Amino acid sequence: METIEEVFDYIIIGAGSAGAVLANRLSADERTRVLLLEAGKPNNIWTRIPIGFGRLIENPDANWCYSAEPEENTNGRRMPVPRGKLLGGSSAINGMIFVRGQSLDYDTWAQLGNRGWSYREVLPFFQKMEQFDGGDEEYRGRSGPLRVTEIPEVEPLYQAILDASQQAGLPFNSDYNGASQEGVSISQTTISRGRRQSTAHCYLEPAKTRSNLKIISEALADCLLFEGSRCVGVSYSRRGTVHKARAGREVIVSAGSVKSPQLLELSGIGQSSRLRNLGIDVVHDLAGVGENLRDHYAPRMRWRIGARGFTYNDKARGLGIVREAFKFFFKRTGLLGLPAAPVRAFFRTRGGLESPDACIGWFPLLVAPGYRIDEESGITTFTHPLRSESTGSIHIGSDDPYVQPEINFNFLSSPPDAEITLHGIRMTREIMGMPAMQHLQVEEIFPNPGLQDDDELMAWVKQTAETTYHPVGTCKMGSDPLAVVDERLRVHGLTGLRVADASIMPTLSSGNTNAPSIMIGEKASEMILADAA
Ligand SMILES: Cc1cc2nc3c(=O)[nH]c(=O)nc-3n(C[C@H](O)[C@H](O)[C@H](O)COP(=O)(O)OP(=O)(O)OC[C@H]3O[C@@H](n4cnc5c(N)ncnc54)[C@H](O)[C@@H]3O)c2cc1C
Structure with a gap:
């Protein structure tokens, strides 16, 4: 050599x-x-x-x-x-x-x-x-x-999540990278005019x-x-x-x-x-x-949306994908311009904390294995502790x-990480059940609403959670x-x-x-x- x-x-x-x-x-x-x-x-x-x-x-x-x-x-x-x-x-x-x-x-x-x-x-x-x-x-x-x-277009689905989160007690925050992170917000992204x-x-x-x-x-x-x-x-x-x-x-x-x-x-x-x-x-x-x-270890929850036309599973179906392509090339928005989670919330899981210790992110579609768009219409959410100690x-x-x-x-070797994760799952359920979401006909698919007990939920987390890629x-x-x-x-x-x-x-x-x-x-x-x- x-x-x-x-x-x-x-x-x-x-x-x-x-x-x-x-x-x-x-x-x-x-x-x-x-x-x-x-x-x-x-x-x-x-x-x-x-x-x-x-x-x-x-x-x-x-x-x-x-x-x-x-x-x-x-x-x-x-x-x-x-x-x-x-x-x-x-x-x-x-x-x-x-x-x-x-x-x-x-x-x-x-x-x-x-x-x-x-x-x-x-x-x-x-x-x-x-x-x-x-x-x-x-x-x-x-x-x-x-x-x-910021995401250029606050779609009706995002607005419903913003409203529901406020009904669940979170303040709206117009800049989580400013004075305070706390509240529900439209995501800021490293995307400009449709370009990463x-x-x-x-x-x-x-x-x-x-x-x-x-x-x-x-x-x-x-x-x-x-x-x-x-x-x-x-x-x-x-x-x-x-x-x-x-x-x-x-x-x-x-x-x-x-x-x-x-x-x-x-x-x-x-x-x-x-x-x-x-x-x-x-x-x-x-x-x-x-x-x-x-790293952040985060369970992904899946939610069916019964009302038509709100999610990208609906919008991208059939010829819809052509409309999305046009939308991207002319307006730089829509499915092709999406980041990982256009809406996010930062919140405290217990009293006595100075600032948020957990977050939730919402992705406006269901993804099938192989990162394909699912046939079913819905939303994916994730939640995790912000400063995991494990x-x-x-x-x-x-x-x-x-x-x-x-x-x-x-993962989860530090007990607070598990507690905060469970709280995040319950908080997601609370927000998704708020009146502002009713017209969307929301239904929990994964894990399933019957899974309520801490131990069962934790077993589900261990079976399914993934990192959010932040080692x-x-x-x-x-x-x-x-x-x-x-x-x-x-x-x-x-x-x-x-x-x-x-x-x-x-x-x-x-x-x-x-x-x-x-x-x-x-x-x-x-x-x-x-x-x-
Ligand atoms: C799939 C995914 C999604 C994510 N989503 C987000 C997000 O939405 N927002 C966010 O803020 N963060 C996100 N992150 C995390 C964020 O991107 C990373 O934390 C950040 O980029 C890490 O920066 P870094 O400089 O430490 O390493 P990196 O950006 O990973 O850079 C390391 C570089 O070193 C090169 N390299 C490694 N070893 C060698 C070697 N021996 N010789 C030469 N070159 C080498 C690698 O190829 C790589 O290019 C995500 C990460 C991933 C993977």
Whole structure:
């Protein structure tokens, strides 16, 4: 095999939500040479139409298509763990829902000892990333690269859900990314004029012609290179050739919550006994690599809608799909422009809480196996705790970089997660039973209204729930024995190496994780440039 060596200032591994931001910001100064390595392909046709996410979720051309180890609280199922594998990473295959989380999330990170990560301190990065026309300027950004929009059309079905939620006691919230998250809202999305706003589109497109930025796709980083405790580069494979690239300043690992810990372990950074057992030379013993895995585990409920014409199962039937296609091409709305859940609610499951601890999302159709539109007309809902406390792990079981690491979620191991989930199911039922929903002739299909007992409902959750694709925390930031990076995202005990992606979150953000991952990319870029000055 041939070996080629090139030298850069910064090498970024992974062109996802965080990595693409870093590539753009670090290469803004034309004197700085940046290499961005991405294991996946440059793009995929289905990323262009929002509803294409149904065609990406099991598509190995754009998705790592991992699966989790069987575990007790998933009834021994191998849960699918989709992750983006192309420029834009998971931002290019995700459900396009835009949720920052709560101020409490970031204040908690700061309280854990991470200076610079309080809500007040991360807010400027959330503002810097986005271009959003609504909301209050105190909270929202107007001129960032990522266009954020509200669903353009509040359909009668969405209005009924908004009204029913208010009848159940939730306030209407016109901006859950503003002063407060609480209430029921129309979703904000990373869709603009019918086009998905992935980080590939918003951050890489404008930067890709810079002569100082080299973007190499289909390049799998398989090992970090060290001189003593300093990371000096990376070895990567592309089409059967092994390459080496050197970093004069730093290597930044942005391979996501599954593959960042994998790459560290393959490179000899992690639990030393685990690495030695696999024959890997230990560069640095770091107990937390791959630990602290958190995700949102969410049961999906299915509801029949008897009244005709409200759901997309009805609207897309027969020639209706042609009408939907016209609607999308002329107005950029309708079925083809849908994100994962156009209506969502954030609420508290008990008294004494400062802010919401659970959410519900509504999707205006029933989906059949294989992500096809169901013959039956209805709605799908999901619910989950916002800041799940159950923690699991991701570790390599092989020294082969092409073998997926073992993912053990350990879902529901923290009792409050189960309690909040049960409350979410009951809250969904309450809302769906409100007078504002009556004209829709709503009927619960799944689980079934007869299932009322906590134990029975929990058994159903274990049989059927899935993740909402938000794994975080496997290279967590902090200063405790399980922390992998410090508050400036430098890997503890080593130099020249940072991790910047969803894996550094010490705890889950209250909602979807794309916006926080982009924020991490923005903040990491600023810290790296400041440290180099
Ligand atoms: C199906 C799905 C739906 C989702 N829906 C939403 C949603 O609606 N809203 C929301 O906010 N969040 C959603 N998320 C979650 C959100 O998209 C992720 O949390 C976020 O994109 C994570 O960003 P990241 O930078 O950590 O990793 P990623 O964006 O996953 O990027 C990691 C990148 O690194 C590359 N890579 C990995 N290993 C290597 C290697 N060794 N060498 C080179 N390249 C490598 C990967 O191919 C990938 O491109 C969803 C995720 C999925 C998968």
